[in-house]
Amino acid sequence: MITQERLPMVAMPSMNDTHLEDIIIINKLSKAIDAKDAGAVSLILKELIEHTVVHFSGEEEMMREKAFPPYPVHKGEHDRALNELRVVAKNFQSAQNIEAVKAYVETLTPWLIQHIQTLDTVTAMFLVNGVSPCSSGAC
Ligand SMILES: [Fe+2]
Ligand SMILES: [Fe+2]
Known part of the structure; x- marks a missing residue:
């Protein structure tokens, strides 16, 4: 479980809202796992995929526009994470291994926090304030 207080904030409120929705779904998934409710796990995995597609494509559209x-780099990390989630959901459909x-x-939560603290943070600073990560040698 991840509490709202542990969620890092970025400079763009709409991104923070999306990340909060993310942790609400992840926490719901954790509860279904603890309850060993395979039907709920399956449905929540689908919900998480749908939300992640909207989350990532929204950030990618803003990055392309500006x-x-x-x-x-940011798009590559999204593609890798979404692919991993899709593989987990597909495997669960066949193996039902909770x-x-x-x-x-257990790996998704630290990944999400780390992703928000790094790529999402510099992206939001660029989109909102025009601060380029290249100015500090990160490109
Ligand atoms: Fe994000
Ligand atoms: Fe991102």
Whole structure:
């Protein structure tokens, strides 16, 4: 479980709202895992995929519109994470292994926090304030 207080904030409120929705779904998934409710796990995994597609494509559209210099790095990390989530959901449909989903969620939460603290933070600073991460040598 991840509390709202542990969620890092970025400079763009709409991104923070999306991240909060993310942790609400992830926490719901954790509860279904603890309850060993395979039907709920399956439905929530679908919900998480749908939300993640909207979350990532929204950020990617804003980055493309403003020509964010390290766009390929951020997009590459989204593609990798979404692909991993899709594989976990697909495997769950066939194997119904709740422990595998549990192990995934244990890596998803720290990944999400780390992603928000790094790529999302510099992206929001660029989109809102025009601060380029390249000015500090990050490109
Ligand atoms: Fe994000
Ligand atoms: Fe992102």
